[in-house]
Amino acid sequence: MSLTLLNVIVAVVIAIAFAAANAAYLVWAERRGAARIQRRPGPNINGPFGLLQPPIDGIKLMTKQLMIPGGADKILFMVAPVLAMAPAIMSFVTIPFSENIVARNMDIGVLMIFAFASMGAMAILLAGWGSRNKYSVMASVRAVSQNVSYEIPMLITAITVIMVNGSMDLKAINLAQAGGFWHWNIFPSLQSPLMPVSFIIFFICSLAETNRAPFDLGEAESELVAGFHTEYGSMGFGLFFMAEYANIVIGASLTTLLFLGGWGCPFGLFPGVWWFLLKIYLLIATFIWIRWTFPRTTIYGLLNLSWKILIPISLFNLLLTAGFMKVF
Amino acid sequence: MGGYFSDIFYGGKSLLVGLSITFREFFKPTVTVQYPYQTIKMSARFRGHIELLADDTGSPKCVACGMCQRACPSSCISLDSVSVDIEVDGKVKKKKVLSRYDLNFTTCSLCGQCVENCNFGAIDFSKEYNLASTRKEDFHFDLLDRLKRLEEKKA
Numbered sequence: 497m498s499l500t501l502l503n504v505i506v507a508v509v510i511a512i513a514f515a516a517a518n519a520a521y522l523v524w525a526e527r528r529g530a531a532r533i534q535r536r537p538g539p540n541i542n543g544p545f546g547l548l549q550p551p552i553d554g555i556k557l558m559t560k561q562l563m564i565p566g567g568a569d570k571i572l573f574m575v576a577p578v579l580a581m582a583p584a585i586m587s588f589v590t591i592p593f594s595e596n597i598v599a600r601n602m603d604i605g606v607l608m609i610f611a612f613a614s615m616g617a618m619a620i621l622l623a624g625w626g627s628r629n630k631y632s633v634m635a636s637v638r639a640v641s642q643n644v645s646y647e648i649p650m651l652i653t654a655i656t657v658i659m660v661n662g663s664m665d666l667k668a669i670n671l672a673q674a675g676g677f678w679h680w681n682i683f684p685s686l687q688s689p690l691m692p693v694s695f696i697i698f699f700i701c702s703l704a705e706t707n708r709a710p711f712d713l714g715e716a717e718s719e720l721v722a723g724f725h726t727e728y729g730s731m732g733f734g735l736f737f738m739a740e741y742a743n744i745v746i747g748a749s750l751t752t753l754l755f756l757g758g759w760g761c762p763f764g765l766f767p768g769v770w771w772f773l774l775k776i777y778l779l780i781a782t783f784i785w786i787r788w789t790f791p792r793t794t795i796y797g798l799l800n801l802s803w804k805i806l807i808p809i810s811l812f813n814l815l816l817t818a819g820f821m822k823v824f
Numbered sequence: 825m826g827g828y829f830s831d832i833f834y835g836g837k838s839l840l841v842g843l844s845i846t847f848r849e850f851f852k853p854t855v856t857v858q859y860p861y862q863t864i865k866m867s868a869r870f871r872g873h874i875e876l877l878a879d880d881t882g883s884p885k886c887v888a889c890g891m892c893q894r895a896c897p898s899s900c901i902s903l904d905s906v907s908v909d910i911e912v913d914g915k916v917k918k919k920k921v922l923s924r925y926d927l928n929f930t931t932c933s934l935c936g937q938c939v940e941n942c943n944f945g946a947i948d949f950s951k952e953y954n955l956a957s958t959r960k961e962d963f964h965f966d967l968l969d970r971l972k973r974l975e976e977k978k979a
């Protein structure tokens with residue numbers, strides 16, 4: 497496969513467009529979903545069902561002046577939002593939407609996505625540090641400690657899946673799960689009876705990694721004004737928001753690819769990109785549902801959950817899987 | 825160690841209960857109204873600012889006795905009257921007629937002493953709640969003028 501410059505540009509443009517469209521309309525879905533759960537109508541004035549609300553919000557953000565607070569580190573302050581958005585877009589490059597729709601399939605796709613996901617924590621750290629605001633710094637410290645603690649169980653569960661499928665290639669992992677839901681990694685296979693638990697751990701970790709409620713301690717409004725993006729206005733704030741939603745899409749895609757059979761149909765019929773999109777949007781709906789159900793945890797509760805529950809259980813699962821694979 | 829697993833079990837169970845509650849709420853009808861387009865009817869005992877009531881002929885019931893003015897603990901009511909000659913049964917009589925009724929709503933505490941003290945049932949609480957302004961002059965109401973406008977609208 498030869499990569500021409502045109503191929504690269506088309507892939508990047510599609511990735512950015514997909515991320516931006518998702519960010520815009522997931523905000524709409526989030527606001528409508530929250531409203532339904534709280535028994536109000538939500539945004540419904542602009543356009544049918546309020547569907548013109550996201551572009552109007554975007555125009556509003558773009559027309560605002562970019563303010564840099566006095567005493568802030570200008571370079572870090574300007575770099576942080578871009579650094580939040582860029583890895584999120586990069587990760588789309590290696591996500592296979594179906595057997596043929598993938599910008600660049602890599603042998604180490606899982607590793608690459610995890611590497612870029614870790615850079616998101618870096619962006620939050622720089623944003624908090626560069627803002628010269630004590631609330632931002634506190635939020636950054638929280639967000640980084642959270643990302644460090646949740647990356648461990650997430651990676652351990654990913655390793656379990658990689659061990660079972662014997663590959664880090666997302667396409668190969670999905671081809672191994674093809675042909676009906678009983679082949680999916682979420683269901684207990686001969687190699688590992690604890691796979692559903694792995695799935696739940698991975699899902700909780702992807703909630704925490706994307707800084708979603710109930711784990712959004714990096715932007716705890718009730719304690720830290722707005723967390724790490726307190727000092728950001730206009731499109732700086734907009735980029736952080738887009739990055740958050742792009743990360744949610746990546747988290748849902750990765751969960752789908754690793755556990756739910758990717759683009760495969762549950763009954764082995766018409767595998768294709770539509771099944772993949774259906775699965776990720778169902779997962780994202782669950783993300784939204786969870787956000788508007790649970791109150792925010794404390795930072796201690798959050799770290800305890802990771803170190804005392806998720807890490808021991810995922811390690812036990814890893815050892816059990818290794819044992820089963822050796823025996824059978 | 826037993827506590828460890830029961831904590832996980834009961835914690836997880838309570839999370840599922842919470843999720844099931846929000847799932848059910850999601851499909852229930854909305855309970856809010858679309859405010860600028862729809863408004864709710866104020867209940868009978870809602871206390872807005874006071875308003876003058878009209879008799880059958882459309883003029884105020886008020887006889888300008890001034891009991892409300894005296895009863896008001898925050899001195900927010902001020903009124904004036906003029907005496908006019910009217911003919912009753914062929915005789916010319918003098919009658920006090922309300923000429924001005926001002927309410928300073930900035931100091932009103934909505935205690936309702938004025939309504940309680942009125943012997944003629946001439947004032948009552950209005951159902952007005954769209955009261956927002958950036959100038960305090962907007963809360964000095966000319967209630968006589970308000971009544972006149974309401975009666976004109978009715979006619």
